[in-house]
Amino acid sequence: MTDPILKIDGVSKRFTRKPGLIVSGLDKLTGRNSTQTVHAVNDVTLSVPRGEVLGIVGESGCGKSTLGRVVSGIYAPSEGTVTLEGKPVARDHRGNVDKLTTRVQMIHQDPFASLNPRMKVGEIIAEGPRVHGLIPAREVQERVRSLLEQVGLEGAYANRLPHQFSGGQRQRVAIARALAMQPELLVLDEAVASLDVSIQAQVLNLFMKLRRELNLTALFISHDLSVVRHVCDRVAIMYLGRVVETAPADELYAKPLHPYTEALFGSVPTLGTGRARFHPIKGEIPSPINPPKGCAFHPRCPLAGPRCKVEVPRLVTPSDNRSVACHLQDGGTGAQTGAAA
Amino acid sequence: MSAALEVRGLTTQFSTRKGAVTAVNDVSFLVQPGRILGLVGESGSGKSVTGFSIMGLIDEPGKITAGQVMVQGTDMRGMSLEEQRKMRGRAVSMVFQDPMMTLNPVLRVGDQMAMAVRVHDKVSKAAAWDRAREALEIVGIPAAVERLQAYPHQLSGGMRQRVAIATALLHRPAVIIADEPTTALDVSIQGQILAEVRRLADETGTAIVWVTHDLAVVSSLADDIAVMYAGRIVESGTAAEVIANPRHPYTRGLIDSVPGLHEPGQDLPQIPGSTPQLANLPSGCPFRPRCPRATDICATIPPNTGTEAHAVLCHHPLEAT
Numbered sequence: 331m332t333d334p335i336l337k338i339d340g341v342s343k344r345f346t347r348k349p350g351l352i353v354s355g356l357d358k359l360t361g362r363n364s365t366q367t368v369h370a371v372n373d374v375t376l377s378v379p380r381g382e383v384l385g386i387v388g389e390s391g392c393g394k395s396t397l398g399r400v401v402s403g404i405y406a407p408s409e410g411t412v413t414l415e416g417k418p419v420a421r422d423h424r425g426n427v428d429k430l431t432t433r434v435q436m437i438h439q440d441p442f443a444s445l446n447p448r449m450k451v452g453e454i455i456a457e458g459p460r461v462h463g464l465i466p467a468r469e470v471q472e473r474v475r476s477l478l479e480q481v482g483l484e485g486a487y488a489n490r491l492p493h494q495f496s497g498g499q500r501q502r503v504a505i506a507r508a509l510a511m512q513p514e515l516l517v518l519d520e521a522v523a524s525l526d527v528s529i530q531a532q533v534l535n536l537f538m539k540l541r542r543e544l545n546l547t548a549l550f551i552s553h554d555l556s557v558v559r560h561v562c563d564r565v566a567i568m569y570l571g572r573v574v575e576t577a578p579a580d581e582l583y584a585k586p587l588h589p590y591t592e593a594l595f596g597s598v599p600t601l602g603t604g605r606a607r608f609h610p611i612k613g614e615i616p617s618p619i620n621p622p623k624g625c626a627f628h629p630r631c632p633l634a635g636p637r638c639k640v641e642v643p644r645l646v647t648p649s650d651n652r653s654v655a656c657h658l659q660d661g662g663t664g665a666q667t668g669a670a671a
Numbered sequence: 672m673s674a675a676l677e678v679r680g681l682t683t684q685f686s687t688r689k690g691a692v693t694a695v696n697d698v699s700f701l702v703q704p705g706r707i708l709g710l711v712g713e714s715g716s717g718k719s720v721t722g723f724s725i726m727g728l729i730d731e732p733g734k735i736t737a738g739q740v741m742v743q744g745t746d747m748r749g750m751s752l753e754e755q756r757k758m759r760g761r762a763v764s765m766v767f768q769d770p771m772m773t774l775n776p777v778l779r780v781g782d783q784m785a786m787a788v789r790v791h792d793k794v795s796k797a798a799a800w801d802r803a804r805e806a807l808e809i810v811g812i813p814a815a816v817e818r819l820q821a822y823p824h825q826l827s828g829g830m831r832q833r834v835a836i837a838t839a840l841l842h843r844p845a846v847i848i849a850d851e852p853t854t855a856l857d858v859s860i861q862g863q864i865l866a867e868v869r870r871l872a873d874e875t876g877t878a879i880v881w882v883t884h885d886l887a888v889v890s891s892l893a894d895d896i897a898v899m900y901a902g903r904i905v906e907s908g909t910a911a912e913v914i915a916n917p918r919h920p921y922t923r924g925l926i927d928s929v930p931g932l933h934e935p936g937q938d939l940p941q942i943p944g945s946t947p948q949l950a951n952l953p954s955g956c957p958f959r960p961r962c963p964r965a966t967d968i969c970a971t972i973p974p975n976t977g978t979e980a981h982a983v984l985c986h987h988p989l990e991a992t
Contacts, residue, residue, distance in 0.1 A: 390827060390829065460899065527885075530928070535941060553857055555885070593859070597861070599890070600913060600931055
């Protein structure tokens, strides 16, 4: 195996909301603490070898987008490190983005919001390489043209404005903009979620083509399990800031080990199974401000035992290429029936 | 017993500088009480405008130029605006795509839901809040009493959409038009809402028109399917039949482009081209330029070449199996 190009090591990201003037004054008098902390990402460790597409799957608030932003250097991690080819992706003490972070490019969900409506598409694509001096000025036009053609648009479209394109075409422009930086790593945050099915198929085909041609490494953040299965080699399932399971895509879909993964698969409507009876997961996703003690999934888990309420399960590796954070895989939940290891 | 909703020959046009654009073209369908119709199509197919037309929510420059919308046997289109307003929210209500646009950002959830109650029913504020709380519980919102005090921006997207669905349910309408209501939601939350909606239709007999682009959702939720393309229903039938045995080349292409059914990593079959501009549709079958089976005869509007139960508007339908 090649060395991983991306290493995420023990990364946590917390957001803190400090109370206003009056409440903080009251806090001082009464000795309370009204500071609220959201644990968006909690002790995540992952690595991605070159050429792999790693799917990050989870529901809102699980921290998948925050993780994507930490990896892109948009957020500095509260703890832990992200390294790309051995060098940390982070801001220095002045808040300047290291040159390295230009080697990670993000593609966002909504191409209507991510493209500046007042800039021509050609300028949008050329801006990054121009600012960072990646290509000489006289080659910019040619490069923009070839990038547009690479993503399946006509080179002449460089003079058009974003509003002249459909959603699918705009997402192609966003992909071209990301590729213009010749990134080591792409972070796609729900990149096809807003597209029509037939257009989504076109963009996914484009992504898979580019991947083959350029040997792209990517984090593919999505909530769509069938899309993830189609394009990802390996999948990490997140719940409330933590990775609960990682596995090669085919093994994960064949046999999920974590009860949350299983429940997630159970609530997805699939084509062709007829009028399915849904087995949706009970309850809401708990607030990341006050995550449940122990295993964060225990209030919704049908298999939870006493141990799940007090002890955070560690990631164990039932086989070489899988990992799962569940007491069921690590000595049992402490329940009478589930005591077998 | 009359159908909860019957739409006959509905045609909605928008006048533009380039002349009239027909967004909904001679659309007819029928939804019985307790049944869910999945109205499927891509952006620009006219599925949302169909929903708006049923609700009577078409504004200038749009106009419903033909057809009838019968709710429990009475034609909404023959009514005065005042009568229509009494039907809306009570006999037929709507859940929109974007809950951030439909909820008033400066009113507490409870206030705006209570307002919706009191528009139609003369009850006290307290009773209205109580009904709002019940509706929130029906759609699975925990701590409903506290949520009523919240402003929309304090809720997650999924929660906001639940509030919108709960609001549509307040008067137990005969028909609910739901326009892409779970598109923006998480899978487990979508699963919960689909299960609730299915239960609602089964238990209360509410008829539901579920407007969506997501075939997987429709195939697991709906009883019937109508597939729209460029303003027309091109194929319709029971959900099981249409999904298992699509006969229109467009439906076939749409089903084939869903990732879940293919070997991972393989190129997905894709429909060439893009959805047509309604302003300059080709003559005859609108799918003609993208269709692998098209011939000269497709320059004329295709008739129903299927059966009444499984209608397909195509000169060259795929074989029935």
